[in-house]
Amino acid sequence: MKDYSGVWVYAEHDGNAISRSTLEIMGKGRELASRLGVELSVVLFGYGVSDLVETLIEYGADNVYVSDDERLKYYKTLNYAKLLTELIRRHRPEIVLFAASYKGRDLAPRVAASLRTGLTANCIDLDIGDFEDREKGERFEKILYQIVPAYGGNVVATIITPYHRPQIATVRPGNFQVPEKFPGKGKVFQINFGSEDWDDDVEVLEVERDEEDSKLEKARVIVGVGVGARGSEGVKILKRLAEALGGTLGATRPVVDAGLLPHECMIGETGKVVRPELYLACGISGAAHHMIGVRGAKVIIAINKDPKSPICEAADYIVIGDIFEVVPKLLEKLGKHGDAL
Numbered sequence: 001m002k003d004y005s006g007v008w009v010y011a012e013h014d015g016n017a018i019s020r021s022t023l024e025i026m027g028k029g030r031e032l033a034s035r036l037g038v039e040l041s042v043v044l045f046g047y048g049v050s051d052l053v054e055t056l057i058e059y060g061a062d063n064v065y066v067s068d069d070e071r072l073k074y075y076k077t078l079n080y081a082k083l084l085t086e087l088i089r090r091h092r093p094e095i096v097l098f099a100a101s102y103k104g105r106d107l108a109p110r111v112a113a114s115l116r117t118g119l120t121a122n123c124i125d126l127d128i129g130d131f132e133d134r135e136k137g138e139r140f141e142k143i144l145y146q147i148v149p150a151y152g153g154n155v156v157a158t159i160i161t162p163y164h165r166p167q168i169a170t171v172r173p174g175n176f177q178v179p180e181k182f183p184g185k186g187k188v189f190q191i192n193f194g195s196e197d198w199d200d201d202v203e204v205l206e207v208e209r210d211e212e213d214s215k216l217e218k219a220r221v222i223v224g225v226g227v228g229a230r231g232s233e234g235v236k237i238l239k240r241l242a243e244a245l246g247g248t249l250g251a252t253r254p255v256v257d258a259g260l261l262p263h264e265c266m267i268g269e270t271g272k273v274v275r276p277e278l279y280l281a282c283g284i285s286g287a288a289h290h291m292i293g294v295r296g297a298k299v300i301i302a303i304n305k306d307p308k309s310p311i312c313e314a315a316d317y318i319v320i321g322d323i324f325e326v327v328p329k330l331l332e333k334l335g336k337h338g339d340a341l
C-alpha cells in the first residue's frame with residue numbers, strides 16, 4: 001500500500017460551473033490531505049472545461065488532471081469509468097472521493113470494481129484513523145474512516161478498506177459546507193488518453209436539463225410535508241406557504257411513496273441532505289431516517305399536533321396545532337394567498 005499516495009476528488013460540473021457537491025467534498029478532501037501530509041488532486045473531464053480549472057485551484061486543489069476533449073462532452077458511464085480507472089492506475093491515489101450524485105453513484109462503483117477495491121456509498125462523514133486487525137496481526141495507520149448510517153439509520157457505522165487501494169467513497173451532497181477559498185499554486189496536468197483507453201460506443205441524441213432537481217439543495221427555506229398533511233389538500237396549502245416564504249417543498253418518504261410529491265423532494269437517509277436557513281416541518285414526526293437529511297438546517301420549526309412527537313425534541317421552535325388551522329393563519333399573517341384558502 002506504500003506506493004499509493006494522495007487524496008483525489010472527481011469533479012462534477014454542468015459545463016459552466018463546478019457543482020456545489022464537488023466543492024463540499026474538496027473542503028473535506030483538503031482537510032484529509034493535510035492530515036495525511038499529501039496533496040489534494042482533482043480530476044476534471046469534459047469538453048470546453050478548461051475555464052473551470054481556476055475554480056478548482058481556488059478551492060484548494062494542489063493538482064488538477066484535466067481531460068478536455070470533445071468525446072467527453074457528454075457523461076457516458078462506460079467511457080468515463082474506463083478513463084478514470086486508467087488515470088487512477090497510472091497515479092495510484094490512496095483515497096478517491098465522489099459526490100453521491102446520480103453521476104457519482106453511477107461512476108464510483110464501476111471504477112471500484114475495475115480496480116478490485118472497496119467502495120463505501122453515501123458517507124455522511126470521513127475521518128482518518130488507525131486500525132488493528134487482531135486476527136491477522138496487522139496494524140494500519142492513517143486509513144480512511146468512511147462513516148455511514150446503517151441499520152435503517154439506527155447506528156452510525158465506520159467502514160474501512162484496510163487491504164485494498166484506493167479507498168473509494170461517495171459522499172452525500174449537502175453534508176459538508178462549501179469551504180472558504182484556499183488559493184494555492186495548483187499544478188495543471190493535461191491528460192491525453194490513448195485510443196485503447198476509450199469505450200465510446202454510445203451516441204447522445206438529445207440532452208434535457210432537469211432544473212427542478214437541484215432546487216431543494218439550493219433552497220434557503222424548505223417547507224417539509226409529512227403524513228400529517230393528509231393528502232393533496234394539505235400539499236396544496238403547504239405549497240402556498242412555501243411560495244409565500246419564497247421557499248420550496250420537501251417531503252418525508254411516505255409522502256413521496258404515496259405519489260403526493262416527486263422523488264426529488266424526498267429528504268432523509270434515502271433522499272436528499274439539505275441545509276436551508278429555515279426548515280418548516282409540517283406534520284412530520286421526526287423519524288431518524290428523515291432528520292438525518294435536515295441536520296444542517298439553521299433553524300427548524302415544527303408544526304405538529306402531538307407534543308410528544310420526536311420532532312418536538314429536535315426543533316428549535318414548535319407550534320402545537322393542526323396544520324389545517326395553523327398554516328392558513330400563518331398565510332394570513334404573511335399577507336399572501338391567505339384569502340385563497
Ligand SMILES: Cc1cc2nc3c(=O)[nH]c(=O)nc-3n(C[C@H](O)[C@H](O)[C@H](O)COP(=O)(O)OP(=O)(O)OC[C@H]3O[C@@H](n4cnc5c(N)ncnc54)[C@H](O)[C@@H]3O)c2cc1C
Pocket residue numbers: 152153225226227228229251252253254255266267268269270271272282283284285286287288289290303304305306309321322323324
Ligand atoms: C431504511 C429506511 C430508510 C428510510 N429513509 C427515509 C428517508 O430518507 N426520508 C424519510 O422521510 N423517511 C425515511 N424512512 C421512513 C421513516 O422511518 C419514517 O417512517 C418517515 O420519515 C415518517 O414520515 P412522517 O413523519 O411524514 O410520518 P409519520 O411518522 O406518520 O408522522 C406524521 C406526523 O404528523 C403529525 N400530524 C398528523 N396530523 C397532523 C395535523 N393535521 N397537523 C399537524 N400534525 C399532524 C403526527 O402527530 C405525526 O407526528 C425510511 C425508513 C426506512 C426503514
